[in-house]
Amino acid sequence: MSDFLKKLSVRSPWLFRINAGSCNGCDVELATTAFIPRYDVERLGCRYCGSPRHADIVLITGPLTARVKDKVLRVWEEIPNPKITVAVGICAVTCGVFRDGYSIKGPIDRYLPVDVNVPGCPPRPQAIMEAVLIAKKLWMQKLGVEE
Amino acid sequence: MTDAILALLHMCIFPGGLFALAVGFFFKGLDRRMVARLQRRVGPPLHQPYIDIAKLLTKETLIPKTAHRTAFLLAPVIAFAGMAVCAAFIPVPGVFQGLTDMGDLLVIFYLLPIPAIALMLGGSSSGSPFGAVGFSREMLMMLAYEIPLLAVLLAVAMMAGKGMGTGAEFSLAKILTFQSATGQFGFNPVMIPALIAYLIFLPGTMGVIPFDIPEAETEILEGPLLEYGGPLLALYHIGSALKTFVVLGLGVVLFFPGTLTDIWIVNLVWFLLKCLLLMALSLTLVKSATGRFRIDQAFWFYIKIPTVLSLISLALVWWL
Numbered sequence: 001m002s003d004f005l006k007k008l009s010v011r012s013p014w015l016f017r018i019n020a021g022s023c024n025g026c027d028v029e030l031a032t033t034a035f036i037p038r039y040d041v042e043r044l045g046c047r048y049c050g051s052p053r054h055a056d057i058v059l060i061t062g063p064l065t066a067r068v069k070d071k072v073l074r075v076w077e078e079i080p081n082p083k084i085t086v087a088v089g090i091c092a093v094t095c096g097v098f099r100d101g102y103s104i105k106g107p108i109d110r111y112l113p114v115d116v117n118v119p120g121c122p123p124r125p126q127a128i129m130e131a132v133l134i135a136k137k138l139w140m141q142k143l144g145v146e147e
Numbered sequence: 148m149t150d151a152i153l154a155l156l157h158m159c160i161f162p163g164g165l166f167a168l169a170v171g172f173f174f175k176g177l178d179r180r181m182v183a184r185l186q187r188r189v190g191p192p193l194h195q196p197y198i199d200i201a202k203l204l205t206k207e208t209l210i211p212k213t214a215h216r217t218a219f220l221l222a223p224v225i226a227f228a229g230m231a232v233c234a235a236f237i238p239v240p241g242v243f244q245g246l247t248d249m250g251d252l253l254v255i256f257y258l259l260p261i262p263a264i265a266l267m268l269g270g271s272s273s274g275s276p277f278g279a280v281g282f283s284r285e286m287l288m289m290l291a292y293e294i295p296l297l298a299v300l301l302a303v304a305m306m307a308g309k310g311m312g313t314g315a316e317f318s319l320a321k322i323l324t325f326q327s328a329t330g331q332f333g334f335n336p337v338m339i340p341a342l343i344a345y346l347i348f349l350p351g352t353m354g355v356i357p358f359d360i361p362e363a364e365t366e367i368l369e370g371p372l373l374e375y376g377g378p379l380l381a382l383y384h385i386g387s388a389l390k391t392f393v394v395l396g397l398g399v400v401l402f403f404p405g406t407l408t409d410i411w412i413v414n415l416v417w418f419l420l421k422c423l424l425l426m427a428l429s430l431t432l433v434k435s436a437t438g439r440f441r442i443d444q445a446f447w448f449y450i451k452i453p454t455v456l457s458l459i460s461l462a463l464v465w466w467l
Binding site for chain 2: 006056
């Protein structure tokens with residue numbers, strides 16, 4: 001029974017966005033491109049949720065500036081397990097051109113276990129959707145069930 | 148004793164409990180699909196709400212340190228239980244009478260605000276400032292949309308009562324027989340303002356756009372629901388699905404309870420189709436075409452338009 005529930009559960013990934021000092025380019029790709037008719041991710045059962053407590057897949061954008069570092073880590077802690085962390089955009093993956101800047105504490109995988117990287121500035125919507133699909137597979141592995 | 152067991156069965160299986168749950172979730176899936184299609188998207192599969200519940204059951208439950216533990220844990224259970232009981236009082240014309248000897252329209256009026264009250268209880272006991280803001284907004288919304296509901300119910304009761312010469316008739320079974328004898332209230336010009344008022348009441352009580360102000364996810368991070376996760380959130384969603392069935396079913400019973408034949412399965416499908424039409428008109432179309440109101444705008448909207456409309460109906464019934 002619980003295996004059945006677990007298998008069902010990956011078909012309802014709720015997404016949560018954290019902006020860790022991003023320029024908003026990746027956020028625009030996430031919020032609008034992913035939900036326009038052409039790329040609609042709601043057909044995969046996805047939904048953007050407002051509260052970190054409801055999230056399954058957390059999408060982090062931005063190079064993790066010194067100002068937001070503690071807040072991002074705290075919000076990430078609030079997300080219930082099992083959770084999948086996706087770094088969206090080259091800033092979140094390697095910090096890009098901001099690397100080693102005086103106000104930059106990133107990249108994010110210094111502090112958090114990042115499961116999927118989506119490079120690009122900003123990444124293409126297809127790449128973001130592929131990341132969601134990979135995240136679903138990883139989520140299944142974390143739950144310990146076979147597809 | 149057998150009466151009590153029968154009533155319990157009605158609350159657990161049909162029309163409350165399992166049946167209302169299946170119908171409510173099916174309607175919610177259809178609603179999401181229709182909104183997606185209206186926006187030219189593909190949309191999620193029809194059984195997506197069931198999958199969401201399955202997902203929530205596998206997640207861990209976190210209880211904030213600042214929360215009042217008992218109230219926080221009890222609130223979703225109250226919301227669910229209130230609606231499961233309320234669904235048993237909704238008659239399905241031609242199929243089921245409703246629990247007529249245990250309650251009538253007034254009981255439904257008292258049971259309907261229970262999910263909203265539970266939401267306020269949960270939000271205020273969660274210890275989160277967003278929950279407190281959501282609590283105050285929910286309170287204001289409730290004050291606004293309960294007045295037109297009361298006036299609509301009174302208008303219907305007066306209409307049936309005057310026809311039968313008993314003053315005001317609050318028994319749903321008698322209202323149903325009166326309507327089948329003299330014509331459905333939805334086609335009566337006197338009752339049309341009340342019908343419109345009820346249609347406007349629906350999105351407010353279901354908390355959907357443009358009246359999802361207490362649970363605005365972009366402003367106050369879903370307000371009272373912010374700290375809930377996992378099975379507790381699933382209970383809230385189950386309560387909301389039951390409430391979908393209750394308010395739509397009540398609308399059909401009050402205004403369009405006509406039946407087609409004597410075959411119960413045909414009547415059941417006909418009843419559900421009418422519920423669906425009501426949902427498409429008052430929830431889905433409005434949801435996909437509007438943005439969110441501010442709390443003061445929504446409050447004055449409810450005081451000005453549906454309240455006045457329902458009072459017009461009430462006055463017309465009173466004097467004509």
